Amino acid sequence: MQTKTIQPIHVLYFETETSLNELMDYVRIVAHRLYREAIRKEMEITGPIYWIYNGADGKPETRFHLTIALPVTAPETPLTDSEFKLKxxxxxxxxxxxxYGSWAGLGKIYGELISELMSNKLVMTGQNREIYLNMDFQNPENNITEVQIGILN
Structure with a gap:
């Protein structure tokens, strides 16, 4: 477990209210549209896709705020006529x-991290991020995902 502070990142993003039960509605679909829009607007893509969970508690039915974000350079002109926003x-x-490996291991990773946070008396903020460093849909054992759990400073 590593503690770190991620500096501000400029992103093109999508937001919605959803639940863990509904996440498959967004997998591959939103990221693909974000990449297409960044290219259409001539923004340089500067990092991997982020999934940001605010208020998710691990229960499949709990509603929470989901942001799917793609790091990009700021466009030369204001972003208009787009389904996405910048921030x-x-x-x-x-x-x-x-x-390293299949996303089926995410639950175990979260459980281990939360247990370690509690034993170190660190307080969670309610925001978690998953950064998809490598996505291999044909060979999930090749996936590399960074899991970040927000903590109070």
Whole structure:
């Protein structure tokens, strides 16, 4: 477990209210549209896709706020006629660990991190991030995902 602070990141993003039961409605679909829009608007893509969970508690039915974000350079002209918006993600103090392999292992990673946070008396903020460093849909054992759990500074 590593503690770090992520500096502000400029992103093109999508937001919705959803639940863990409904996440498959967004997998591959939103990221693909974000990439297309960044290219259409001639923005340089500067990092991997982020999934940001605010208020998710691990229960499949709980509603929470989901942001799917793609780091990009600011466009030359204002972003109009787009389904997406632009913003800077706030600085984010967190603990982080990388998961190598299938996303089926995410639950275990979260459980281990939360247990370690509690034993170190660190307080969670309610925001978690997953950064998809490598996505291999044909060979999920090749996935690399950084899991970040927000903590109070």
């Amino acid at each position: 800077y993600l706030e600085p984010f103090h967190c603990v982080a660990v990388q998961l």
